[in-house]
Amino acid sequence: MKKYLLKGNEAIAEAAVRAGCRLFFGYPITPSTEIIEYMAKHLPAVNGTFVQAESEVSAINMCFGAAGAGVRVMTASSSPGISLMQEGLSYIAANELPVVVVNIVRAGPGLGGLGPSQADYFQATKGGGHGDYRLIVLAPSTVQELVNLTQDAFDLADLYRNPVMIMADGILGQMMEPVVFQERETRQLPAKDWATTGAEGRPRNTITSYSLQNEIGEANCLRWEAKYRSIAAAEQRWEQYMTDDAAYLMVAYGTTARIAKAAVQMARKEGIKVGLLRPITLWPFPVDGFKSLQGQIKGYLSVELSAGQMIEDVRLATNCSAPVHLCNRQGGMVPAPEEVLERFKEVFPAAAAAV
Amino acid sequence: MKEVFKRTGALTDAPFHYCPGCTHGIIHRLVAENLEELNLLGKAIGVTPVGCAGFCQQYFNIDMQGAAHGRAPAVATGIKRALPDRFVFTYQGDGDLASIGIAEVMHAAARGENITTIFVNNAIYGMTGGQMAPTTLPGQKTSTSPFGREPSVAGYPLDMPKIIAQIQGAAYVASVSVDSPKNVLQAKKAIRQAFEYQLAGRGFTFVSVLSTCPTNWGMSPVKALEWLRENMMKNYTLGVLKDAAAQ
Amino acid sequence: MAKGTVEVDKLRCKGCSICVEVCPQKVLNLSKEPNPKGYYYARQADPDNCTGCAMCALMCPDVAIRIWRQASGN
Numbered sequence: 001m002k003k004y005l006l007k008g009n010e011a012i013a014e015a016a017v018r019a020g021c022r023l024f025f026g027y028p029i030t031p032s033t034e035i036i037e038y039m040a041k042h043l044p045a046v047n048g049t050f051v052q053a054e055s056e057v058s059a060i061n062m063c064f065g066a067a068g069a070g071v072r073v074m075t076a077s078s079s080p081g082i083s084l085m086q087e088g089l090s091y092i093a094a095n096e097l098p099v100v101v102v103n104i105v106r107a108g109p110g111l112g113g114l115g116p117s118q119a120d121y122f123q124a125t126k127g128g129g130h131g132d133y134r135l136i137v138l139a140p141s142t143v144q145e146l147v148n149l150t151q152d153a154f155d156l157a158d159l160y161r162n163p164v165m166i167m168a169d170g171i172l173g174q175m176m177e178p179v180v181f182q183e184r185e186t187r188q189l190p191a192k193d194w195a196t197t198g199a200e201g202r203p204r205n206t207i208t209s210y211s212l213q214n215e216i217g218e219a220n221c222l223r224w225e226a227k228y229r230s231i232a233a234a235e236q237r238w239e240q241y242m243t244d245d246a247a248y249l250m251v252a253y254g255t256t257a258r259i260a261k262a263a264v265q266m267a268r269k270e271g272i273k274v275g276l277l278r279p280i281t282l283w284p285f286p287v288d289g290f291k292s293l294q295g296q297i298k299g300y301l302s303v304e305l306s307a308g309q310m311i312e313d314v315r316l317a318t319n320c321s322a323p324v325h326l327c328n329r330q331g332g333m334v335p336a337p338e339e340v341l342e343r344f345k346e347v348f349p350a351a352a353a354a355v
Numbered sequence: 356m357k358e359v360f361k362r363t364g365a366l367t368d369a370p371f372h373y374c375p376g377c378t379h380g381i382i383h384r385l386v387a388e389n390l391e392e393l394n395l396l397g398k399a400i401g402v403t404p405v406g407c408a409g410f411c412q413q414y415f416n417i418d419m420q421g422a423a424h425g426r427a428p429a430v431a432t433g434i435k436r437a438l439p440d441r442f443v444f445t446y447q448g449d450g451d452l453a454s455i456g457i458a459e460v461m462h463a464a465a466r467g468e469n470i471t472t473i474f475v476n477n478a479i480y481g482m483t484g485g486q487m488a489p490t491t492l493p494g495q496k497t498s499t500s501p502f503g504r505e506p507s508v509a510g511y512p513l514d515m516p517k518i519i520a521q522i523q524g525a526a527y528v529a530s531v532s533v534d535s536p537k538n539v540l541q542a543k544k545a546i547r548q549a550f551e552y553q554l555a556g557r558g559f560t561f562v563s564v565l566s567t568c569p570t571n572w573g574m575s576p577v578k579a580l581e582w583l584r585e586n587m588m589k590n591y592t593l594g595v596l597k598d599a600a601a602q
Numbered sequence: 603m604a605k606g607t608v609e610v611d612k613l614r615c616k617g618c619s620i621c622v623e624v625c626p627q628k629v630l631n632l633s634k635e636p637n638p639k640g641y642y643y644a645r646q647a648d649p650d651n652c653t654g655c656a657m658c659a660l661m662c663p664d665v666a667i668r669i670w671r672q673a674s675g676n
Contacts, residue, residue, distance in 0.1 A: 356606070356607060356654075356670035356671060356672055356673075357670060357671055357672075357673050358668065358669070358670050359606075359654060359656060359669050359670065359671045360656045360659040360660075360667065360668060360669035361668050361669075362665050362666075362668070363665075366665060370613070370614050370664065371663070371664055371665075373663065373664075374616075375616035375617060375618040375641065375663075376616070376618030376619075376620055376663055377663055378663055379663070380662070380663035380664050380665060381660075381661065381662070381663050383665075384665045533661075535624075535661075536624065536657040536660040536661060539660045539661065540660070569618075575619075576618035576619065576620050576663075577618075577619060577620060577623045580620065
């Protein structure tokens with residue numbers, strides 16, 4: 001199979017084109033800009049359309065319209081731009097429209113910095129805009145996984161009629177790694193008979209989230225809640241690394257999972273029985289992965305580029321059955337594997353002493 | 356006797372929820388009749404605003420999407436780019452279009468987006484109960500300009516059709532009113548022209564319709580029509596402000 | 603003999619009286635009894651003078667009016 005050496009952002013864009021994405025609406029923002037540049041350059045060749053929107057607010061609403069018309073559509077941005085998209089995402093979730101959104105996260109809050117960050121975790125996994133809804137959030141940690149998960153994202157969006165976010169950062173977006181574009185098995189996806197395409201030959205379709213009747217409002221919420229539960233049951237994804245005999249567990253996703261993996265390897269050389277659980281879906285959070293290990297784990301270390309956000313989900317997933325500690329850097333800074341291991345030994349001195 | 360006027364089939368049977376005398380209903384009819392006469396019911400997709408017309412999906416016998424406040428031109432852009440051979444229009448009020456959604460409409464016009472925007476201007480926020488709009492006239496009393504709109508504090512009204520007419524991508528811009536039978540006929544013609552231009556692929560078309568809000572203006576429906584004539588029509592000039600094909 | 607006739611859908615009518623005012627022949631007025639929604643609906647009070655000009659229908663905000671007119675030549 002042919003290998004390509006691609007930058008992460010370009011890999012996302014090419015994977016989207018290969019997944020049948022024919023419409024892209026975006027607004028430039030570092031460090032995600034290569035995605036919209038790639039789409040501007042490559043969509044016309046496949047009879048696709050790229051529109052540079054006047055703002056992220058407009059870009060996400062263009063996605064709303066196109067998804068409502070039944071076409072595969074994507075946008076990409078970085079943290080401040082994603083904040084501007086929250087209104088649209090709430091409407092997209094409420095109208096159950098399949099839209100894929102890429103967030104190449106940068107350090108915040110405010111204008112922040114361009115460095116890698118995972119500080120948008122709460123925003124991505126807890127809804128983000130107004131109302132009670134969820135995005136499916138995918139967190140790749142290699143360029144190959146950026147490709148695979150981007151292709152999956154379109155299927156998941158269509159299958160569940162739900163917005164899907166691919167969350168990475170500037171390191172993954174700028175990193176070059178070899179990738180292959182595998183033939184994928186076609187998933188059975190429901191027909192988009194709800195789309196507004198002109199009512200010729202069928203009853204008219206309307207896409208709206210507005211109701212002044214509270215009874216209807218509650219019925220909608222219950223329907224969405226049931227959908228989110230079914231997604232949570234069926235779509236949790238995670239990777240376990242050196243967990244078979246692990247007494248301790250590092251938890252990390254995306255960029256920090258790469259670092260934590262190196263830290264686990266260093267610890268193992270010292271004889272410390274620590275493994276890694278890498279969430280691939282941030283929502284639904286891979287609770288089942290934690291459950292399968294719960295009896296054997298004496299302590300967890302959540303490695304994050306934030307003040308500690310995923311750590312709350314780790315505590316919930318483990319019912320606080322063992323101590324959960326944080327190892328973090330912020331504002332665009334990244335810990336070295338040595339730093340992670342040092343922090344691990346600091347919070348779990350018994351682990352090192354047991355060797 | 357021959358039936359010469361009946362309710363268009365492009366409107367559903369649902370009774371309008373608008374207040375008595377609100378001229379949204381007239382404008383709905385004009386849009387619907389044009390859709391029917393141009394045989395567009397099977398290929399039209401309408402985009403609705405937030406505001407009094409936010410429920411108008413119930414009334415048009417076509418596919419429709421409900422946009423977030425002010426975003427209808429962006430949503431319509433997404434639909435039109437996805438399905439370029441369909442007919443796409445937005446129906447928006449003055450708060451939706453001229454305030455929170457001014458970027459969306461200006462840039463849809465600038466792109467020459469091949470859609471039509473029907474802009475209903477009644478110089479007030481109706482749905483939220485009569486607050487100042489970007490098109491509220493100087494001196495006009497609203498619940499957030501209770502002493503009358505004072506330009507030194509609250510600035511001046513925006514004349515949207517004049518602004519849109521300056522944009523190169525706009526192919527047709529008209530300013531009409533529904534205060535009288537004659538002007539209603541003119542309004543219908545302007546909407547027809549805009550729709551035909553979209554069908555011909557000429558670019559962005561915009562019809563501003565001066566409308567009433569008897570409830571929040573605090574007048575009878577008949578008085579509101581008079582007030583519209585005497586005040587709004589003096590501030591917002593009627594006519595075809597741009598016709599790229601004629602130029 | 604009337605040249606035209608007006609039928610107001612009394613369930614749709616909200617009694618705004620725009621049609622009553624706009625009618626050049628003054629053939630319409632409002633009912634004394636309200637419709638089920640509580641509105642005093644418009645009705646044809648002087649049917650003989652209706653010309654079927656349809657100005658009332660053009661101005662009706664609730665699209666509640668139908669008009670018939672004598673075919674020309676009759």
